[in-house]
Amino acid sequence: SAVISQKPSRDICQRGTSLTIQCQVDSQVTMMFWYRQQPGQSLTLIATANQGSEATYESGFVIDKFPISRPNLTFSTLTVSNMSPEDSSIYLCSVGIAGPTDTQYFGPGTRLTVL
Amino acid sequence: SQQGEEDPQALSIQEGENATMNCSYKTSINNLQWYRQNSGRGLVHLILIRSNEREKHSGRLRVTLDTSKKSSSLLITASRAADTASYFCATAPSQGGSEKLVFGKGTKLTVNP
Numbered sequence: 001s002a003v004i005s006q007k008p009s010r011d012i013c014q015r016g017t018s019l020t021i022q023c024q025v026d027s028q029v030t031m032m033f034w035y036r037q038q039p040g041q042s043l044t045l046i047a048t049a050n051q052g053s054e055a056t057y058e059s060g061f062v063i064d065k066f067p068i069s070r071p072n073l074t075f076s077t078l079t080v081s082n083m084s085p086e087d088s089s090i091y092l093c094s095v096g097i098a099g100p101t102d103t104q105y106f107g108p109g110t111r112l113t114v115l
Numbered sequence: 116s117q118q119g120e121e122d123p124q125a126l127s128i129q130e131g132e133n134a135t136m137n138c139s140y141k142t143s144i145n146n147l148q149w150y151r152q153n154s155g156r157g158l159v160h161l162i163l164i165r166s167n168e169r170e171k172h173s174g175r176l177r178v179t180l181d182t183s184k185k186s187s188s189l190l191i192t193a194s195r196a197a198d199t200a201s202y203f204c205a206t207a208p209s210q211g212g213s214e215k216l217v218f219g220k221g222t223k224l225t226v227n228p
Binding site: 041042092103108109 | 148155156158160203207215218
């Protein structure tokens with residue numbers, strides 16, 4: 001298993017600004033994932049962040065809007081850039097220990113509100 | 116795109132009753148997983164069932180998988196108020212080289228004391 005923490009837990013931001021969300025894992029993991037959960041909706045995968053390589057983005061998500069860093073095997077950041085109210089969501093990071101399609105362990109999420 | 120579709124979307128029961136949630140999917144899978152989410156927080160993994168399994172138990176949870184019907188069900192027996200949460204199924208597709216979980220829309224369960 002893995003214990004994951006995220007910072008901040010919530011934030012209220014102004015339109016046009018950017019927010020960087022941090023994800024810290026208590027053990028070294030190869031695969032980390034970033035999800036978005038819009039209000040009342042399910043989870044949508046934004047990107048997969050593997051250490052030592054560029055993040056892989058899903059359709060509809062681009063690096064300019066959601067730049068990701070993965071400097072080591074226990075840490076990653078997701079930046080939400082040039083925010084608009086439509087970016088108001090919960091952002092979750094997760095890790096896959098045994099594989100990307102095996103059990104994933106999730107952080108507590110970052111609740112973002114953009115005014 | 117979302118593969119799993121849960122029903123019902125919302126379910127309200129009394130404490131002590133059983134809760135059954137269903138999940139349907141469209142393509143072949145390697146496994147199907149159920150997760151719980153409390154009040155918009157992080158997801159907690161409940162159970163994973165592989166495509167060659169038909170039923171799994173974990174405490175008060177019982178999961179079934181019918182690959183011929185492309186469906187799964189999650190049964191929570193003797194429900195408690197603390198079971199109030201949203202429940203999501205997630206599928207791991209077996210074809211097309213996809214290595215990503217795909218989450219369904221979720222069932223919001225309310226257990227009334």
